[in-house]
Amino acid sequence: EPEVTQTPSHQVTQMGQEVILRCVPISNHLYFYWYRQILGQKVEFLVSFYNNEISEKSEIFDDQFSVERPDGSNFTLKIRSTKLEDSAMYFCASSEQLGEQYFGPGTRLTVT
Amino acid sequence: QKEVEQNSGPLSVPEGAIASLNCTYSDRGSQSFFWYRQYSGKSPELIMFIYSNGDKEDGRFTAQLNKASQYVSLLIRDSQPSDSATYLCAVNRFGNEKLTFGTGTRLTIIP
Numbered sequence: 035e036p037e038v039t040q041t042p043s044h045q046v047t048q049m050g051q052e053v054i055l056r057c058v059p060i061s062n063h064l065y066f067y068w069y070r071q072i073l074g075q076k077v078e079f080l081v082s083f084y085n086n087e088i089s090e091k092s093e094i095f096d097d098q099f100s101v102e103r104p105d106g107s108n109f110t111l112k113i114r115s116t117k118l119e120d121s122a123m124y125f126c127a128s129s130e131q132l133g134e135q136y137f138g139p140g141t142r143l144t145v146t
Numbered sequence: 147q148k149e150v151e152q153n154s155g156p157l158s159v160p161e162g163a164i165a166s167l168n169c170t171y172s173d174r175g176s177q178s179f180f181w182y183r184q185y186s187g188k189s190p191e192l193i194m195f196i197y198s199n200g201d202k203e204d205g206r207f208t209a210q211l212n213k214a215s216q217y218v219s220l221l222i223r224d225s226q227p228s229d230s231a232t233y234l235c236a237v238n239r240f241g242n243e244k245l246t247f248g249t250g251t252r253l254t255i256i257p
Contacts, residue, residue, distance in 0.1 A: 065242045077190060077234065079244040090244055125189050133242050134179055137189040 036060045038138035040126050046114055046130060048143045055111045055141045057126030064111045067127040068101065070094070071110045077125070083109065148173040152235050152248035154155030161257050165222040169248055172216070179211055179218045183235040184250065190234055194220060225255045 039058045047053050059066050068080040081091045081101055088101065100112045109128075113120055121144050127135040149172045159165040167181075178197055182190035195204045196218065197211040208221040219238075222229055232252045236245040 067244065069245075076249045077236075077245075077247040079246070082242070082244055085243070092244070122187075123189075129242055131242075133238070133240070134180070134192055135193050135245060136192060137182075140189045 036062075038126055038128055040124075040135055040138040040141050042115075042141060043139065044142045044144070046146065049118060049145055050115050051145065053113050053116055055113075055124050055143070056140055057109045057111075057127075058107050058127065059128030060136060062105070062128045062133055063128035063136075065089075065129045065135075066103070067129075068111045069087060069125045069137075070122040071140075072122045080111070080124075103137065106129075113143075116143075118145050121145045150235055150237055150246050150248035152233075152251050154249055155242060155252040157251055157252050158254045158256055159225050161225060163225055165224075165225045165229065165253055165255070167220040167233050167251050167253065169218045169220075170216055171218070171221075171235075171237050171246075173237070173239070173246075174213075174216065175239045176213075176216075176237040177240055178238050180236040180245065181207075181209060181220045182236060182247075184232045184234055185189050190236075190248050210255075223250075227255045227257055229253060230255045236242070239253075 066083040071077045123140045125140045126138040129135045129144045181194040194209040202209045206223045210219045232250040234250045235248040
């Protein structure tokens with residue numbers, strides 16, 4: 035069964051450093067998303083991406099964040115200068131036309 | 147502010163019984179409703195979705211939607227210990243829009 039994959043599973047970085055989180059969506063899906071979940075809190079939307087551009091972003095997704103689809107398979111989230119409060123699980127999700135979103139296993143980001 | 151509300155639990159249900167999970171939402175424009183299961187430390191796993199008023203059954207799971215009451219529920223029949231998890235309700239306005247999640251209900255099935 036096709037699934038969304040994410041790398042790395044755990045990333046530890048120092049405050050102020052740049053990180054890139056990687057995702058490979060399900061191959062025939064057209065819509066891609068990033069969500070995050072701070073420990074003990076709800077899953078929060080960050081950004082959605084379709085047809086090589088951002089379709090929607092939340093207030094969390096400020097200038098420190100960017101997304102890219104560098105090739106036909108990868109979808110990346112970059113955080114330019116990490117803060118302590120960026121520590122969270124980051125989930126990539128993808129969907130096809132009908133809209134059910136399937137989540138990857140997540141990347142645990144720890145900012146020290 | 148569009149909200150999705152769930153009772154955080156924990157909800158304890160004996161093995162073999164029916165677990166009933168509830169969710170209300172504030173945005174009357176919501177059209178699509180999803181239930182995800184999340185085991186501790188893992189990612190959300192889609193288990194049910196429903197778009198029309200009424201019931202939708204899939205195996206031991208039944209999703210129920212009442213748009214007039216802005217209420218969606220999930221029933222789990224013949225509950226198993228492996229059903230112990232946090233159940234997340236999520237909604238959106240149309241097919242590929244962002245999902246708005248509730249805080250989740252922690253379900254424990256007691257053997």
